Amino acid sequence: MKTVRRLRELSDPEALRLFVWSLLTVLGAAALMRTLSLPVLLSHFSRRSSRRSERKTLVTPDIRSLDQVRRYSHAIVTSLLRSRRPCLLRSLVLYRYCYKQGVPIAIHFGVKSGSDGLDGHSWITLDGALFFESSETLRPYTVVYSYPETGKDEVCPRQTGVMVEAR
Numbered sequence: 001m002k003t004v005r006r007l008r009e010l011s012d013p014e015a016l017r018l019f020v021w022s023l024l025t026v027l028g029a030a031a032l033m034r035t036l037s038l039p040v041l042l043s044h045f046s047r048r049s050s051r052r053s054e055r056k057t058l059v060t061p062d063i064r065s066l067d068q069v070r071r072y073s074h075a076i077v078t079s080l081l082r083s084r085r086p087c088l089l090r091s092l093v094l095y096r097y098c099y100k101q102g103v104p105i106a107i108h109f110g111v112k113s114g115s116d117g118l119d120g121h122s123w124i125t126l127d128g129a130l131f132f133e134s135s136e137t138l139r140p141y142t143v144v145y146s147y148p149e150t151g152k153d154e155v156c157p158r159q160t161g162v163m164v165e166a167r
Helices: 002-009 013-033 038-045 063-080 087-101
Strands: 105-114 117-126 129-131 142-147
Touching: 013 038, 013 063, 013 087, 038 087, 038 142, 063 087, 087 105, 087 117
Parallel strands: none
Antiparallel strands: 105 117, 105 142, 117 129
16 A cells, blocks of 8 residues: 555656656765765765756755655665665765755764674764654664764754654
8 A cells, every 4th residue: 555655746847857866866975986086976966966956055954855755766776786784875865955955964974882793873864853763762862973074062953943753
């Protein structure tokens, strides 16, 4: 039933455009992660497009489009690439999408102690506020890297502003 609903959603041209963009960005990010260091990859994803139509000033995020990109990239990473830990590629796709739209975005990487050593997680913040994550989920993680780099004293992103719970 869920698959049928998703397929119907793709009959909308904008939804189809976002799906194809998400697919290409996931595949590009997966390939680039094999050859580039994370800081170089993020710098690459932070480049402005040379196309005039994609040059944007800072805008308020379109929550519906962001949610679609999040859902599509998650489905692509888990179904097509068969990843059981989709957070890195999903975060990279959301980071790239928001950056291209002129939305103030940051991507964060954290670690926590797990049963088999360290477990990692990545997430995004929009203008410093958690997005598609809950503060409870992130509580055990210690941020080890953020891009763009935040203040040295900031341990965890602030938890105000726009926040959408993970589904």
